[in-house]
Amino acid sequence: MALEIRGPVGFSPRGMAELSKAYEPGEVEESWYRRWVEAGCFRGDERSDKPAYSIVIPPPNVTGILHMGHVLNNTLQDILCRRARQEGKEVLWLPGTDHAGIATQTKVEQKLREEGTTRREVGREKFLEKVWEWKDHHGGIIIEQLKRLGCSCDWERERFTMDADYSREVLRVFTELFKKGHVYRGKRMVNWCPASLTALSDEEVLMTPQASKLYYMKYELVEEPGTFLQIATTRPETLMGDTGVAVNPKDPRYGHLIGKHARRPFPEADIPIVADEHIDPEFGTGVLKVTPAHDKADFEIGVRHDLEIIDVLHPDGTINCPACPDLDGKDRFEVRKLAAAKLDAMGLLEKVEDYENKVGFSERAGVPIEPRISMQWFLKYPQVERATEVVAKGEIVFRPERWKKTYLHWLENIQDWCISRQLWWGHRIPVWYRKEKAAELREAENLDVSHLEQGDIHVGSEAPENPEEWEQDGDVMDTWFSSWLWPYATMDDATQEKFYPTSDLSTGPDIIFFWVARMIMAGLEFKNEIPFENVYFHSIVRDIEGRKMSKSLGNSPDPLDLIANYGADALRYGLMRIAPTGLDVKFDEKQIEEGRNFANKIWNACRYRQMQGAVEGEPGEPNIFAIDILSKLESLEQRLARALTNYAFNDAAQQLYQFFWSEFCDWYLEAVKGDFRDDADPGRRASTLQVMDRVFERYLQLMHPYMPHLTEEIWEKLACGDEGELLMQRALPTEGASVGFGISDLAKAEARERVVAIYESVSQVRNLKAEYNLAANRNVRLIMKPVGPWVEAERATILLLCGAKEIEFSASYEAPKGTPVAVTAMAEVHLPLEGLVDLEAEKKRIDGEISKVQKELSRSEGMLGNPKFVENAKPEVVQKERERLEEWREKLTQLEELRGALS
């Protein structure tokens, strides 16, 4: 048989340098990362002829630091990219950061406060300078951390959402959408953050359950003095803004009151009682106080009934009500209590109940938002229909698929996007007003193209000429209004030509609306194409108790500490192994420890190989163990390819683990150890070394995307590739040219059958030894009745694996009564006990075996005895069951004979 093994010999471990006993990742990782960068391995070449594969990184906040979610997501992307390179693709992984408007501005403002000043004092221009300084100072951190993780991004193409060319595109897009009428301005009820002093989009508001109170108060009826209307509210602090009271028109209790008036206690006013379908008669008293300025639903009721709008809140959440000096200027939550007390004092508070409701919180600032009417810029989303279609029809594939539903549901109920923010850090709205008309235009709703045509306003990426005649809009845009262009605005034309649309996007499901949906719409609108083909939604990393990781809980480990303690490869692998598709992953440091242990296992297996030295002399024919491990490697390669095609990263990780630790180390390496003894056959030794080298070579390749540093280090130490060839650059064999090594299926099947029989027998003998407390005894003697002559040929290996001194083959052996025996597919194996024979123990043991077999047998007989099974089941299933039954029967006969001999 001719083995198709590359080259006449195996590796020649360079210089036979001693490998350290344990793998030490620290230095190895840093030096390899440097070498990859120097060799240009990460560069995505837009002029390449190879098929393109591209990913844009979900840009982290520029001043952020790496957390476990980043580690998970970026490891996934790195695996995809490294694997794609191995598959012969031209890969671009485009990195960059996001300016993160509110988050960054908040941090800098915080710093200013510590310095005893504020952004208003400093002024817009100076403040922005300070933010840029902050960005330059803190901006590189997360990028450096990604490098420590081993991410193979094309750093020469690193982008920032506030880069000059990127910004220009953001402004251009705004302008285009304005001219198309998609961007408009209007006075609307928006989510207002009293801490950041800006409007927010609906997506930036988190509805959070709150333990609050339901206040039952009473308003006197104007037309019927002495009669009161009971009203329940959670927000007595806004009652000064009440301009109506609403009941359901069908509610029999209140029908007679419609059209009459209630008296607002303070500031005292008579407000109309209106009928509105929106009111739920079941809730509270069935009467709602209507505060159109501070509640979305109330606002709409107000519009329907033409109620007055009275704003009783300042932007910072303090009360604005000069008519009530005792409340004016105080914080909203303080006023809640004060107003309740005041009502109570007036005898208008009936009762207070504990009540749990959901309150919108600002995602960033963590304070309750206020619904507030203000003048803002809005976007009527473009391409909603096509964005629905491309996902519904699978042009863009979501994985796991169920996120599709979430996405489509959001699109169905889509609301216009409030894109203006009352911040300074970000892309400033590119709209200028003529100075003399500025005041008027600022208040003008529906600022449309007509103003443009009349020359009143200027909208465009460039400032107008004669800037002194113009005044620019003060707002900036929502950060996501720049992020949604990320897949293409980060690329120049030539790069887009090669790499756009991108191949895969990997991100968390928490930003499916914020980012993914919007990118799809932007891609369709501005490039007339989908921005990516696949979206992989990864798990959310939680702590071991299932809580979300957060700074305040202190349950979020610093990935850099983990890298320092276990190595980046261990972190990557440990996380991948437990990251299920779409389920949350509960993180435990133990998992990283396992990653480290595995890295060390691979390291030591290689160390063992290296200790054997170069392949010398003419290799002999491959034996059954060689054929078996090579065909297992081949099977690994196929299963891995399938798993990665399906983005089953954890499955792939598990396959890699199982093959190496169990099949290769625990079985194969143990089976071939005899080949390296001084008295071993040189041809066999050479052959085994050669096979080991093939396994290492291919395995390191397959493992590389998961543990890039370790594998690259070993690849070099074992001199696997061609001179100077990096593992990272080495292509996998093309499809079909697998690791079969030209071994026939027949040979594989035969080897497989024999190896399975041997391994099973070895397990049983070890088991017997353990039961008879002989596990440590290497002097045992085994006597076998083999099933065929081939068994005898494997004597040496069986001896080694069983930990025995001697094996005697004898078809006619008659064991002394009570000799422990194992019945296997290879032989009847007797373990003669010198001296002490515990007859009762052996009887009991064999009885146990018999009862196990009988159980299987009766199950099998039951199935086959059922004519419906035989009729209906697939023929191969029936056939398999018959074979099984036969095996059980043989085994039972054998065991019963042995048992009989004991009595």
Added chain:
RNA sequence: GCGGGGUUAGCUCAGUUGGUAGAGCAACUCGUUUACACCGAGUGGGUCGGCGGUUCGAAUCCGUCACUCCGCACCA
């Protein structure tokens, strides 16, 4: 309320068209034989959340209930 997950060994989780329930960790018993104690050998441990249905056969498909998590919309 609407939608989507989850419930399998003490723990964390696999289980791909229905066909003998698995892994790692933990526990326990052995063991340092020339890779590795970040190791090796072995053992114990599960009515696959409950009930019902389809089927020769269900962890797997359907229905229903329970508990739990996550979105979305909410009643002040």
